[in-house]
Amino acid sequence: MELKAQAVSILKDAIQKIGFGVKDSELYFETSSHADLASRAAFRLASLHRQNPTYIASRIVSAVKIPDGSYIEEVDSSGPYINFHAGRHYLNRTIATILEEKKKFGCGAQKNTIILEHTSANPNGSLHVGHIRNSIIGDTLARILKRAGYNVEVQYYVNDMGRQIAVVSWACEHFELDRSKKPDAAIADIYIKANTELNKNSEYVTEIDVLMKNVEAGDIKTIERFDKAVALAIAGIKATLLRLNVAHDKFVNESRFLKSGAVKDIIERIKATGRTKIDNGAVVVNLSDYGFEKTLVIQRSNGTSLYTTRDLAYHEWKIEQADRVIDVLGADHKLISGQLRATLNAIGIKEPEIVIFEFVSLPEGSMSTRSGQFISADDLFDRVIEAALKQVNTRRPETSDDFKKEVSEMVGIGAVRYDIVKVSPEKSTVFNWKAALDFEKQGAPYIQYSYARACSILKKAKEDATWEFSFETNPSLLVEDSEINLIKKMAMFDHIIYLGALELKPHVLAIYARELADAFNQFYHFIPVISAEDEKVKAARLALVDCARIVLANSLDTLGIAAPESM
């Protein structure tokens, strides 16, 4: 990050010196295999001033003045490109900073407050592999934002009074809950049964309507029944999320906004904008000036509120407590979240930032809790951990059962998290058991393995009685290609965090972590550390290994993936 800031300043000075003006956004910096940082500014200036870009680039380069102590060692041009090369000072500073900051390396300055909502699956059953894409993207995003310096509170919005919950509550009255099962799975079973009954018998549907009316009217008995069903499902969902290493700071019930009068209040304010009309007894909002053909229903003809209405109140409540509000939502929420934003805007409330991810489907079609067509997250975890255990058994047969269990959980869950977070959210995916259970690829285990290797070297070095740790580390002795590549890759960590936080794209960190592991594995292969010929070189390399261990650990931590010291 600091490297880029210095390059920007050097380039701007040089461009000014040759008599051109340029905005920061016109410097066109990019990473390149030809340099540590490259600029395409000459192309821009060429079209602006009708001159040959190569000529401009060479003029800029000859006007470049590198200040003393700069991270940049050399600036040259290659055709129209202006290439910046980092120097020794940059490499040494990187090593020193990592050793000094350790876990804090890559953290940004203190920033403002964010409330981030993710998962928020209806408590009508278990989390399935579609939901956990939401959880993993949301949780990773929260971790990235925290490292970037934001104060992040993570929330789960609990639908505790919608139609689907009424169905669950109804199901609890009509079917026996299987107490031997995990509570969310037991709820899913009766929810599926109830839906089949409901489809067969329309009388039952009116029973559901009555339940919903009662809840809205504040009927204590019905509310208690709803609460009981919701609590069971949420307990199971929390347990599943815990296995995934995902935790929420707050679970916010929808019903509180009805009880508090916030829902009623917000409906009145929307009415006051003059956008509403009564359509067949229901209150609808006209958002055509925001580009929405369809009106948004905020109150049913029977007077009850909808999910959307309560969600409006929830968002107002959130933005009162934070500077930014971020929601991670599935692609099915695209339209409704756009309408929600428009409505909030219409009544002068700051809109949330929405992160949309596309669907995970099964080879036989899309997943559905209602029809029972889904692969539960717990099933996936069980099978993936089992597959990991097989691997540990063949690779480390000499280790204890506890070790094997611990490592297979770290590897299995890590693999799930990585596989999901590595692909950009806008890509829809098809779940595939074979791919999910396959560890023979550059996924989480690859990164974890690199970390374990680094730990192993450091452990061996410490065990070596003849070796003194008192040697001063001189990073200038790290001159091999693979050493320099590794240092440069580590130096980019803060920029990756910044980028991920700026664009709200967690997959950039996943890709970075794999590249970092790549750089470390290459170093590991080519450069001896413990058996290094020279004691001072050995000390410098051990410091480098320690740095790699730290940055790999920080990357894994930000990805929410466990880092095993041995595997």
Next chain:
RNA sequence: GGGCGCGUGGCCUAGCCCGGAUAUGGCACCAGCCUCCUAAGCUGUGAAUCGGGGGUUCAAAUCCCUUCGCGCCCGCCA
């Protein structure tokens, strides 16, 4: 029918917002590497009409138009 997203070697995928140096990486395939810090590793080979067609530009995977395929949405569900 309308709206949004996606389409990159056999399979998965980066890059697209902000057009520029030989299009990223993996899986699978093939060929090497363990008397040496964990081979869940390293090195190398082959494999691509960037869905198709137009356009803008000195320059298009990237921008615009069009067309095809896939997904999602278009409920007084969430």
